[in-house]
Amino acid sequence: MKYIKIKSKYAERIKKILLKHNIFNKNANAFHKEEYVYFPILNVDKQYIKKIINIPFSTVSKQNSNSIIKKLTLRNIFKNDKDVIKSYDLLGNIAIINIRKNITTKMYLKSKAILAAKVLMKIHPNIKTVISKAGAISGIYRIRNFYYVAGKKNYIAEYRENNCIFKFDVRKSFFSSRLSYERTRLIKLVKDNSNVVVMFAGVGPFSIEIAKAHPSSKIVSIELNKNAYLAMCDNIKLNKVKNVKPVFGNVKKIAKNCKNFADFIVMPLPKSSMNFLDEAYIVAKNKAIVSIYVFGQKEHIYNDTIKEIQKHAEKNKYKTNILFNRIVRPYSKDEDEIVIDYEIIKQ
Ligand SMILES: C[S@@+](CC[C@H](N)C(=O)[O-])C[C@H]1O[C@@H](n2cnc3c(N)ncnc32)[C@H](O)[C@@H]1O
Numbered sequence: 001m002k003y004i005k006i007k008s009k010y011a012e013r014i015k016k017i018l019l020k021h022n023i024f025n026k027n028a029n030a031f032h033k034e035e036y037v038y039f040p041i042l043n044v045d046k047q048y049i050k051k052i053i054n055i056p057f058s059t060v061s062k063q064n065s066n067s068i069i070k071k072l073t074l075r076n077i078f079k080n081d082k083d084v085i086k087s088y089d090l091l092g093n094i095a096i097i098n099i100r101k102n103i104t105t106k107m108y109l110k111s112k113a114i115l116a117a118k119v120l121m122k123i124h125p126n127i128k129t130v131i132s133k134a135g136a137i138s139g140i141y142r143i144r145n146f147y148y149v150a151g152k153k154n155y156i157a158e159y160r161e162n163n164c165i166f167k168f169d170v171r172k173s174f175f176s177s178r179l180s181y182e183r184t185r186l187i188k189l190v191k192d193n194s195n196v197v198v199m200f201a202g203v204g205p206f207s208i209e210i211a212k213a214h215p216s217s218k219i220v221s222i223e224l225n226k227n228a229y230l231a232m233c234d235n236i237k238l239n240k241v242k243n244v245k246p247v248f249g250n251v252k253k254i255a256k257n258c259k260n261f262a263d264f265i266v267m268p269l270p271k272s273s274m275n276f277l278d279e280a281y282i283v284a285k286n287k288a289i290v291s292i293y294v295f296g297q298k299e300h301i302y303n304d305t306i307k308e309i310q311k312h313a314e315k316n317k318y319k320t321n322i323l324f325n326r327i328v329r330p331y332s333k334d335e336d337e338i339v340i341d342y343e344i345i346k347q
Contacts, residue, residue: 001040002025003040003059004018004057004059005036006039007036007055008037011111017052018053022042029118031111031115032111032115090124090127092126093157094129094131095127097113099113128154129148129151129152129154131155140225141227142174142269142271143173143225156168156169162212164239165238166203166231168203172225173202173203173228174228175202175205182339183206194263196210196217196218196219197222197265198266199267199269199273199276201221201222201223202225202232204231204235207221208241211243214243217243218243220258220261221244221245223246223248260284260285261285262283262285273292273294280344284346292305293338294337295331295335295336297334306322306340309322309340318345319344321342325340326338
């Protein structure tokens with residue numbers, strides 16, 4: 001197979017010319033390596049190519065592009081293209097790559113994304129689909145759009161964590177594998193024979209993992225997004241846990257049904273969990289432990305959040321003990337996601 005090797009900055013322009021002159025070999029894939037793009041071409045005279053493209057280039061012969069892809073590592077690709085491909089997340093059979101610009105309109109970026117996708121699928125044979133983030137998480141359901149990049153066109157992820165399996169449509173429900181450390185931490189925090197309320201439960205990862213590790217505990221798992229709620233119900237069956245009660249609805253309305261019920265309360269809605277301190281107090285037994293997730297300014301995030309929790313306690317005549325805090329993940333240039341565990345003392 002013959003390839004034309006050119007600097008990446010010329011890629012878009014040269015591909016158009018090769019296509020226009022019917023030189024592009026459509027039976028093979030273009031690929032990217034270091035600062036060059038390689039386009040497969042038909043067997044034509046080099047002088048002819050020189051005449052039509054008019055920029056510095058060389059031609060190379062390779063047995064097939066797969067052998068080159070094998071030699072590439074993700075580290076090479078991401079190191080050379082930090083400006084284009086920022087990060088990736090693995091959700092079992094689906095990989096989600098994070099590309100800075102719109103890959104559907106920029107041919108050059110699209111070819112890089114496809115190459116990265118092929119390398120990902122080679123390195124992780126379980127990955128059958130690669131998609132790219134197409135915007136930020138937004139709205140009350142905390143979901144986002146995706147572009148299809150490569151592999152099987154499928155958006156149903158099958159993800160395993162802490163001996164549990166979760167099936168869900170990545171376009172319709174929130175899910176983050178980056179919270180796996182937190183879920184493992186909470187499995188250790190929760191005790192056997194306790195009552196747990198998981199607010200903002202999504203497709204059920206906190207609830208089901210805690211339930212599986214503590215079969216004698218009872219978990220109430222509340223979710224507002226119908227799609228996420230239905231996936232949670234399926235995941236409860238899939239994992240054969242009998243001690244999770246899924247509840248469809250708004251925590252603001254459901255809380256009163258769980259008055260003084262919980263020994264542990266999980267609040268994984270960092271964007272607005274601080275608006276639900278009343279509900280945490282309502283569902284809490286005396287000495288209940290709350291794990292609350294919050295976004296905040298890097299510099300004074302703990303102080304601001306702790307002050308607000310304490311102010312709420314004073315106003316409502318209960319006491320709090322701050323037990324633990326940590327940064328869960330960086331969120332933006334100025335903000336981190338943190339978790340604070342605090343105890344509610346009612347008497
Ligand atoms: C950041 S996601 C966390 C989902 C899940 N706990 C996880 O870790 O994968 C927050 C979830 O809260 C749900 N939600 C938002 N407001 C809610 C409310 N008032 N009552 C119940 N659920 C709510 C959203 O639909 C979303 O699924």
